[in-house]
Amino acid sequence: MDGNFSQKAVYWLMRLTTYFVVLVVGFIVFDIVRRGAGVINWEFLFAMPRRSGAAGGILPAIVGTLLLVVGSIVIAFPLGVAAAVYLSEYAHQGRFTRTVRMAIATLAGVPSIVFGLFGLGLFVIFLKLGCSIISGCATLACMILPIIIVSSEEALRAVPQSLREGSLALGATKWQTVWSNVLPYSIGGMLTGLILAIGRVAGETAPILLTVAAFYLPKLPHSIFDQVMALPYHLYVLVTQHPDIEAVRPKAYGTALVLLLLVLGVGLAAIILRINFRKKYKW
Amino acid sequence: MVIWKQNGASEPKIHVRNVDFYYGGTQALFDITMDVPARRVTALIGPSGCGKSTFLRTINRMNDIIDGVRLTGEILIDDLDIYGDGADVVKLRKKVGMVFQKSNPFPKSIFDNVAYGPRTHGVKNHKQLTEIVEKSLRQAALWDEVKDRLGKNAMDLSGGQQQRLCIARALAIEPDVLLMDEPASALDPKATSKIEDLIDQLCNDYTIVIVTHNMQQAARVSDLTAFFYEGRLIEIGQTEQIFTKPGRKETEDYITGRFG
Numbered sequence: 001m002d003g004n005f006s007q008k009a010v011y012w013l014m015r016l017t018t019y020f021v022v023l024v025v026g027f028i029v030f031d032i033v034r035r036g037a038g039v040i041n042w043e044f045l046f047a048m049p050r051r052s053g054a055a056g057g058i059l060p061a062i063v064g065t066l067l068l069v070v071g072s073i074v075i076a077f078p079l080g081v082a083a084a085v086y087l088s089e090y091a092h093q094g095r096f097t098r099t100v101r102m103a104i105a106t107l108a109g110v111p112s113i114v115f116g117l118f119g120l121g122l123f124v125i126f127l128k129l130g131c132s133i134i135s136g137c138a139t140l141a142c143m144i145l146p147i148i149i150v151s152s153e154e155a156l157r158a159v160p161q162s163l164r165e166g167s168l169a170l171g172a173t174k175w176q177t178v179w180s181n182v183l184p185y186s187i188g189g190m191l192t193g194l195i196l197a198i199g200r201v202a203g204e205t206a207p208i209l210l211t212v213a214a215f216y217l218p219k220l221p222h223s224i225f226d227q228v229m230a231l232p233y234h235l236y237v238l239v240t241q242h243p244d245i246e247a248v249r250p251k252a253y254g255t256a257l258v259l260l261l262l263v264l265g266v267g268l269a270a271i272i273l274r275i276n277f278r279k280k281y282k283w
Numbered sequence: 284m285v286i287w288k289q290n291g292a293s294e295p296k297i298h299v300r301n302v303d304f305y306y307g308g309t310q311a312l313f314d315i316t317m318d319v320p321a322r323r324v325t326a327l328i329g330p331s332g333c334g335k336s337t338f339l340r341t342i343n344r345m346n347d348i349i350d351g352v353r354l355t356g357e358i359l360i361d362d363l364d365i366y367g368d369g370a371d372v373v374k375l376r377k378k379v380g381m382v383f384q385k386s387n388p389f390p391k392s393i394f395d396n397v398a399y400g401p402r403t404h405g406v407k408n409h410k411q412l413t414e415i416v417e418k419s420l421r422q423a424a425l426w427d428e429v430k431d432r433l434g435k436n437a438m439d440l441s442g443g444q445q446q447r448l449c450i451a452r453a454l455a456i457e458p459d460v461l462l463m464d465e466p467a468s469a470l471d472p473k474a475t476s477k478i479e480d481l482i483d484q485l486c487n488d489y490t491i492v493i494v495t496h497n498m499q500q501a502a503r504v505s506d507l508t509a510f511f512y513e514g515r516l517i518e519i520g521q522t523e524q525i526f527t528k529p530g531r532k533e534t535e536d537y538i539t540g541r542f543g
Contacts, residue, residue, distance in 0.1 A: 092350060162387035166449070169345060170400040170456055171377035180403075181389060281390040 032260060036253030044254055048218040053238055054248050056218075058255055063220055064133075064228030065262065068208065069201050071137030071224070072144060073194065079141070080148030081183075081190060087149070088156040089178050108146035113206040115143045120210040132225040136212025143207055144197035151193025155186035188277035195270045202263045205232040215241075231259040296321035296460065296490040297342065302356035304334075304341060306349065311337045313515045315356070319507075324482060324491045326505035326522065328498065330537065333511040335494045336384075339462050342492065343379040344372050360460065377404060380453030384465040386445040388437035388452075393420075393429050396437045396448055400456035415455050423451035424481050443474025450481065461485065463493040467500065479504050498538060502526050510534045 047057030091097045119139025129135045159182050167177040205213075213233040221228050238252040239245070295318035304312035312334050319325050327335040340346045341354060344365065358365050365375050377400075389396050397416040398406075406412055416433070420426040425447040429440070437448055446466055453461060463482075467475040482491060482504045495501050501508055502522060509519040510533070518531045529535045 160387070162383065162385060163389060165345065165348070165383065166387040166389065166452075167399070167403075168348060169343060169376055169381040169383075170403060170452065171373045171375075172400075172403045173373055176403050181399075185390060 029260070032253060032256050035250065036255075036257035039250045039254035040257065044251075045258070049216070050218070052216055052242060053234065053251060054242070054244060058229075058231070058234060058251075058258065060217060060220055061229040061231045061234040061255065062258060062262070064213070064230040065202055065232070065259070067133055067221070067228060068136055068140060068212070068230060069198055069266065071133060072140035072201050073198065075137055076141035076144050076148055076197065077194060080145050080193075081152050083145075083149050084152035084156055085178060085183070088153045089174070089182065104146045104149055107142075108150070110143075111206075112143060112204050115139055116207040116210040118142065119207060124211055130225060131212060131227050133212055133221060133228055134224040136208045136228075136230075137224075139207045139211045140201045140204065143204070144200055147197045147200070148190075148193050151196070152186070152190045155189025155192075156182060158189055159185050185281045188274045188281070191270045191274040191277070195267045198266045198270070199263050202259065202266070203232055205230075205236055208233060231255055231262070235259065293320040293323055295319060296360065297492075298357070298359040298362075300357040300359070302338075302341065302354060302358060304337060304346070305353045307351040311514055312341070315516045317509060317516055317519050319490060319492060321490050322486060322488065323506040324486045324493060324504050325507040325509065326501035327492065327494045327509050327511060328496075328501050328537070329511035329517075331496075334514040335509075335511045336464055338511065339464055339492060339494050342460070342462055343376050343381055345381065347372065377456050378458050379460040379462060380456060380458035381462045382446070382449050382453055382464065382466045384468055386442065386449050386469070388440070388445045388448050390436065390438055392434045393437050393440070393448060394433040397451050397455050400452060404456060419451040419455040420448075422454050422485070423447045424477065424484070425451055441474070443470050443477060446470060446474070446478060447481065450478075450485075454485075458489070460490045460492070463491065465494050465496060468496060475500070498526075510537065512537070 044057045045062065046059050048059060049061075050056035087097055087100065091100075116139065119135060119142070123129045123135035123138045124131055129138075163181055163185070164177055167181040168174070172181070208230055212227060213230045214227040215233075215237060217227060217229050235252055235255045238248045238255060242248050297319035299315055299317045299319070302312055302315040303310060315338060327339060329335050337346065341358060342360075342365075346352050346354075354366060357367075360375070360378065364370060389399060391399075394416055397419050398412045401412060401415050406415065417426060417430075420429065425444060428444060429435075429448075437445065440448060446469075450461075450466070467478045470478065479500065482493065485491060486506075493501075493505065505522045507519060508522040508525040510517045510525065510529075510531075512533050518525065518529060518534045520530065525534065526538060529538060
């Protein structure tokens, strides 16, 4: 068998696989843009829905999703980073940290509907927070915690040990060292995990279904104890639950496009931030 | 062992008494006893794995950051037992600066690198920081090369400059003792000779302990030389004496290149 030929064949196979992935992504984006771009205008983005979403806009769903993203990140990011700092910088590496890491990996594999049920049980019913933004954010925060912990820990481990030693040798305490000579260099890497987390929060339906999302609520929330609409759930409702599904199909595509743009936009912002951090701290 | 007294110049700065050191169950240092004279250069030589770096890192307790290490015996600096009850590691490291084998500038500006120590110890006034930075960089013979680009990232400096920056950074906290762990091993001959000239200068004000693999370097820069072998201090004496008429056969074999 000609070794050169088989190498070429494998090379082309991998190349085609890559093209295929790009093709699938491209097709999804193209289809959503083609069918959804037509309905996007000022009214669609900034008006309340009317007639169960058949007319008007999707402002409450956009605001709801933004609130859920911001709220769950505000809860999960500091917690996750703190846990990662503890695991990577302070904890004695042994059976305890192995157990914790296993728990985190397991948590990452729990289906999102289970998080929804957990949130319903703990936040909505037991803590009496009701079906509210705060319950939804807390539930989503639990869901993304493992992503944030794992990526933050990786980012911390990427900082060379010599920088910690250099700081300690100057008489800095452990905390001073972590705060001013480890964390600043790892924020770039941590933002990568944050991007993934944002994508999940914005797109998940199951966890918010039971804890916060309103079927149809054409007004903006007044407090964190109100219910809100959210883009993915609104999309689900338009596609499967609406009395006149064919008529609202363009609205559904428009909603999908807005959701896509929102996730891409937030992700892009995080990428730009990350590049800036990388530029500032390179080694 | 009162060698420095013969030299007529210097009181001991560091007393090391019967130090044993363990990494977990493995003993790395055996019964080390020696005195390090003030404002002199003491070189630690010996083959790889002989414990000289481990010993160096006991002096500022850098080994503490490794899990499961244990030390018995005493190390006194200015008659204060640095492993005694209530000894403050932060204060110790402020007094005992360290320069590492591989230069480790922080990925910050040159200014922020040198100001890191003083800031950590509470100096906030910018004018005061500027003065400390300039003084330290001058002491490390780096000022003229970097004075126009203090805001530039330290990672853009050459290898030799980075190592002198690390020396300046260590000097900025005004230590009494400077520990150097093969500070020139990764540098070219020209950069090495700059570091050696610098050590010559610094020993007027600082007590320097330097680990080196390079025998010529030990002979050039040090007043005292201590030879380590398999975790034991075999011999310590004036550098000239160690290199011309060593008292122990192991020392002679090592210096003449028969092993190591």
